[in-house]
Amino acid sequence: MTIVEQPAATRALLPEPEPHRVLGTGAAPDARLWPELYRLLVRGRRLNEQATALTRQGRLAVYPSSTGQEACQIAAALALEPRDWLFPSYRDTLAVITRGVPPAAALGLLRGDWHTGYDPREHRVAPLCTPLATQLPHATGLAHAARLRGDDVVALALVGDGGTSEGDFHEALNFAAVWRAPVVFLVQNNRYAISVPLAAQTAAPSLAHKAVGYGMPGRLVDGNDAPAVLTVLREAVAHARSGGGPTLVEALTYRIDAHTNADDATRYRPPEEVAAWRERDPLTLLARDLRAHGLLTDETERAARADADTLAAALRAALNTDPALDPLDLFAHVYATPTPQLREQRDAR
Amino acid sequence: MTIVEQPAATRALLPEPEPHRVLGTGAAPDARLWPELYRLLVRGRRLNEQATALTRQGRLAVYPSSTGQEACQIAAALALEPRDWLFPSYRDTLAVITRGVPPAAALGLLRGDWHTGYDPREHRVAPLCTPLATQLPHATGLAHAARLRGDDVVALALVGDGGTSEGDFHEALNFAAVWRAPVVFLVQNNRYAISVPLAAQTAAPSLAHKAVGYGMPGRLVDGNDAPAVLTVLREAVAHARSGGGPTLVEALTYRIDAHTNADDATRYRPPEEVAAWRERDPLTLLARDLRAHGLLTDETERAARADADTLAAALRAALNTDPALDPLDLFAHVYATPTPQLREQRDAR
Amino acid sequence: MAQALNRALRDALAADPDVHLLGEDIGTLGGVFRVTDGLAAEFGPERCADTPLAEAGILGAATGMAMYGLRPVVEMQFDAFGYPAFEQLVSHVAKMRNRTRGALPLPLTVRVPYGGGIGGVEHHGDSSEAYYMATPGLHVVTPATVADAYGLLRQAIATDDPVVFLEPKRLYWSRDDTVELPATVEPFGRAVLRREGADATLVTYGPAVPVCLAAADAAREAGWDLGVLDLRTLVPFDDATVCAEVRRTGRAVVVHEASGFAGPGAEIAARVTERCFHHLAAPVLRVTGHDIPYPPPMLERHHLPDVDRVLSAVARLQWEDQV
Amino acid sequence: MAQALNRALRDALAADPDVHLLGEDIGTLGGVFRVTDGLAAEFGPERCADTPLAEAGILGAATGMAMYGLRPVVEMQFDAFGYPAFEQLVSHVAKMRNRTRGALPLPLTVRVPYGGGIGGVEHHGDSSEAYYMATPGLHVVTPATVADAYGLLRQAIATDDPVVFLEPKRLYWSRDDTVELPATVEPFGRAVLRREGADATLVTYGPAVPVCLAAADAAREAGWDLGVLDLRTLVPFDDATVCAEVRRTGRAVVVHEASGFAGPGAEIAARVTERCFHHLAAPVLRVTGHDIPYPPPMLERHHLPDVDRVLSAVARLQWEDQV
Ligand SMILES: Cc1ncc(C[n+]2csc(CCOP(=O)(O)OP(=O)(O)O)c2C)c(N)n1
Ligand SMILES: Cc1ncc(C[n+]2csc(CCOP(=O)(O)OP(=O)(O)O)c2C)c(N)n1
Ligand SMILES: [Mg+2]
Numbered sequence A, B: 001m002t003i004v005e006q007p008a009a010t011r012a013l014l015p016e017p018e019p020h021r022v023l024g025t026g027a028a029p030d031a032r033l034w035p036e037l038y039r040l041l042v043r044g045r046r047l048n049e050q051a052t053a054l055t056r057q058g059r060l061a062v063y064p065s066s067t068g069q070e071a072c073q074i075a076a077a078l079a080l081e082p083r084d085w086l087f088p089s090y091r092d093t094l095a096v097i098t099r100g101v102p103p104a105a106a107l108g109l110l111r112g113d114w115h116t117g118y119d120p121r122e123h124r125v126a127p128l129c130t131p132l133a134t135q136l137p138h139a140t141g142l143a144h145a146a147r148l149r150g151d152d153v154v155a156l157a158l159v160g161d162g163g164t165s166e167g168d169f170h171e172a173l174n175f176a177a178v179w180r181a182p183v184v185f186l187v188q189n190n191r192y193a194i195s196v197p198l199a200a201q202t203a204a205p206s207l208a209h210k211a212v213g214y215g216m217p218g219r220l221v222d223g224n225d226a227p228a229v230l231t232v233l234r235e236a237v238a239h240a241r242s243g244g245g246p247t248l249v250e251a252l253t254y255r256i257d258a259h260t261n262a263d264d265a266t267r268y269r270p271p272e273e274v275a276a277w278r279e280r281d282p283l284t285l286l287a288r289d290l291r292a293h294g295l296l297t298d299e300t301e302r303a304a305r306a307d308a309d310t311l312a313a314a315l316r317a318a319l320n321t322d323p324a325l326d327p328l329d330l331f332a333h334v335y336a337t338p339t340p341q342l343r344e345q346r347d348a349r
Numbered sequence C, D: 001m002a003q004a005l006n007r008a009l010r011d012a013l014a015a016d017p018d019v020h021l022l023g024e025d026i027g028t029l030g031g032v033f034r035v036t037d038g039l040a041a042e043f044g045p046e047r048c049a050d051t052p053l054a055e056a057g058i059l060g061a062a063t064g065m066a067m068y069g070l071r072p073v074v075e076m077q078f079d080a081f082g083y084p085a086f087e088q089l090v091s092h093v094a095k096m097r098n099r100t101r102g103a104l105p106l107p108l109t110v111r112v113p114y115g116g117g118i119g120g121v122e123h124h125g126d127s128s129e130a131y132y133m134a135t136p137g138l139h140v141v142t143p144a145t146v147a148d149a150y151g152l153l154r155q156a157i158a159t160d161d162p163v164v165f166l167e168p169k170r171l172y173w174s175r176d177d178t179v180e181l182p183a184t185v186e187p188f189g190r191a192v193l194r195r196e197g198a199d200a201t202l203v204t205y206g207p208a209v210p211v212c213l214a215a216a217d218a219a220r221e222a223g224w225d226l227g228v229l230d231l232r233t234l235v236p237f238d239d240a241t242v243c244a245e246v247r248r249t250g251r252a253v254v255v256h257e258a259s260g261f262a263g264p265g266a267e268i269a270a271r272v273t274e275r276c277f278h279h280l281a282a283p284v285l286r287v288t289g290h291d292i293p294y295p296p297p298m299l300e301r302h303h304l305p306d307v308d309r310v311l312s313a314v315a316r317l318q319w320e321d322q323v
């Protein structure tokens, strides 16, 4: 009665002891990809700043910034083909935008004129998901459905370190592994769930270690190293696409801003810690390598910023106009055909 | 940024490749313990048979038999001190009885005169739990509470292979590890959840491998080897008692009977499989070693059976009398003091 | 009724390759109530799939499948075992169409065997319909007859929105030789008068329909001519039929198995009263399960509405004291 | 109100070493609404404990703690985030005393910030009280005033049974300088007449109480003298006070923020009508949230009952058309 698969097979599911890194390792740069990554990082940072500013001006109800996590956001979007699906959590507006959803539409939920500002089917991006980890079983189910239909579609789902504690995380990963569904789970471990630090969230050696309990590979990556995140995600997506089943990727990163504009992060984390992570800013890390290889000049840097400023200005303009609101919309989409009860309520308005 | 603890530390959390075994390995027997284990196994088997017979006679609403799993049931009860707490699942009547709850009381739920037939605080046995895995967070919470109070109390919770797929399993283990709560989780992996085989339940190398994802040790044991199960559970309980935190133990066993009397197991598993596991009957395995060491004679065997028959007869007698039923009890325990609404409903009867 | 449900599932699977069944033990075993018997064999284990044991996972995965365009039909093994999926149901299933302005409808059916009366132990006899009724975005449907079991389930699967399809456990074994399958597909939102009656109307659904029919029979002796109205769909609610009937008789008793307080009957009584106030000779009364956790099998008959309790409510309809 | 709740928790922690607070972000941060501000510092991180992010785990662990004899007070960060714990709440918390014939009572308080009106995005504005009311075994309590926030929360923690304590989010910032803390501990099951009125009674609770008081003010101009009744506890329900008042005025409107269909008002209207039928000059009407998923922030004011909607319901109380 030999029960456990070969220890070697098990070892292959465990993450490597050190997170995968590319930047600063002397690895040869991809002269086409890296500058593009940099441009997207700059743009992402600028959008984070712009959205935060719009919140102060009352133009967004709330904004959970991904400043510091832009490498994960950009890589998540770039790892996918257009036909694939992205399942974002509530903090992942940037990934949604990078996937092609217009910024103002991506910010619909947080602006508050409607719950989802874009058509998920058009962009193959699920609604930004507020109830934590609940989008993960959707990703599993969608990936499974695509496979049942014989379509070449991979789903990539994002979740936070805190979200891994939810039962839905467990159930989604287990279903995915049993079904060998083409889905990739990316945990952005930014070390906090609002105020709760990682040590109060888990006692595991790493979150990637959870993978072995589902029989899928777990991978660790430096979440502030954009080429590294993209590499690992592309491998995981390719693995899924080729029928290899799901992968759990843990990206080690840090949330530089407060949880949202409504949060006061000084209550629960020391400024030194934030300062140390600022040193590892994904933009700085990439810029350093790019400059070392002569792939970033003052001029291209300026161009990247100008491009970002243009996008931010467009976003500002879009959000500074009041959205057209029709209270009757409240009744229009509850069911395909409103029930008589809903019609009555609508007509009584 | 070294993230993952020493690989050696991680390795210590992973289960050994082969389940722990004692019987048939030439290990020296414990001349006091093993015959007692055997007596309890015989008794347990007899009670399983008796309860199944009572179901046929309409004396129990339903009975989920643990025939084939008696080694786990007995060991779970024996691993604990009287001050410890046991959290059984719905199939674990035998563990409850072995812990000291009178058989007829332990069968209360399945008889159907009340939901729980015993006082959980008196016996430190939680109610038999029907919603799968929901008792696991209770065990974690109770163990944590005991530690907060400074009491030397360990909780042991039972769950099936199917139950490990539920979100509550995940959340209970994670809380336990983060809190270092003195709790032991025993998965009786009997290879089926009603009709669903293990391969449709998980793709993990073993269920014990899930432990590493919580940062607790996972252990594998031959669930039909009573001394082995007891050894592993006692080690886990001692580990918990000494402040070492939780352990996940997976016992490999088999459900010889159908899921319950209402089930038809021939629909989903081949008779050869059942026959093969009958060869590994926990009673046979222990008897073989006992006889080899001269610790079991025809006479002690007869005595064990006689003892079991006596218990079974008492159970039969207890269940063959109709329980005293008072419909007004339905209103008596909903709240400490019935609400006016409940009083009205009671009085209207 | 189980057979009619089985036939409805089979016909739906045959009619539309996008229909997929998911649940615990629905494959090889055919479900603990045998409602999916033979379907895995006929349509393969991917069309009628056994899942891991995790209800939020099942409903969540089904949601993802529906997002991709399939029409999943999920089985929750028992009513109380649907609760782990409650967040998925309330926060996603019920809301997905609305939160996306109609871009992402979920054609998803959740089959829930519900109610008691079968001698089940704890957690096997809940009537959870009040939770679903209070959740906008769901259709809530429950058949009381063999024909409706077929007709309403086919309609549920054909509906482009999520449907909680409640199957009265104790009617699984009911038969009706007058019904030929396939029966007619039934639209939602139409209550049916199962029995005409001039004096008062029993408003009911699901497992309580046969109880009300028996009560109406028995009432004859007491000199009351009682109508029995089977709601069939709780959401949408058929105000027109219910009110027409209650206005005609001027008296109504709502009968269901779920607990009374904040139960389905509260809504029914409140809305009927709002709409028929000046036609009512007496307040709308309710005969329901008590406000207690579902009882153990040996006591369940003291909890379930029966003919006596229905008749004693009818007797309290102020026959002397007319307005 | 947040301060009164904070004071109630502090006093409860100080009075009884068995009281333990558990939740997400309730420790160092003091809760996202600052209701537990300073408590971890004062009583230590084990008495006011941040947990992993898993609501079923929180409530399940609290259940185990209560089984051992502690008195846990759990915070669900927002109403909709209580749903993952639904199975624990319904299948265990509500039933534990009953299933053990009283041997294992659970003195457990579940604090749930609920309702809308604070500009929160999706899933941050649910009114989930109908689910809890329909679950026998739970007390369901909701304060509308600063004094009650203190008095009812102390009573909740002192109660030997589980209490779902619903905190109206939009009243967190409300103040009342006339109240000195600690306020009186309030028994459950007593509604309070916040304002006397001869013509009709507004029956309400929680976040809708200030709306009803404002409506009663405005009604003066229209010549109506409206009473406002604050239920305070939905379970147990104060039939005596409510019925006495409605019988006196002969007209009632139930007002709440939760959706109307199968919502709390259904029970209130149904039971008031049952008990006061011949005193009613008009059917009991309801002014509630619509039967829709909670709206996005920019539209929520179209969903929430306001003075106008209350007054237009009052106008429909058949003033001409008396019986
Ligand atoms: C089911 C659920 N519970 C609680 C919350 C409230 N909440 C919103 S964000 C958050 C912390 C999330 O932490 P993490 O998963 O690490 O993601 P991060 O915010 O760091 O991106 C909490 C508790 C929620 N949204 N959903
Ligand atoms: C939450 C929940 N879902 C479904 C069920 C129905 N059910 C009862 S036993 C069972 C199978 C359990 O399998 P396993 O955990 O392996 O335990 P075993 O029966 O093998 O002892 C199922 C699905 C349940 N009791 N609880
Ligand atoms: Mg985080």
Ligand SMILES: [Mg+2]
Binding pocket: B160, B161, B162, B188, B189, B190, B191, B192, B193, B194
């Ligand atoms: Mg099993």
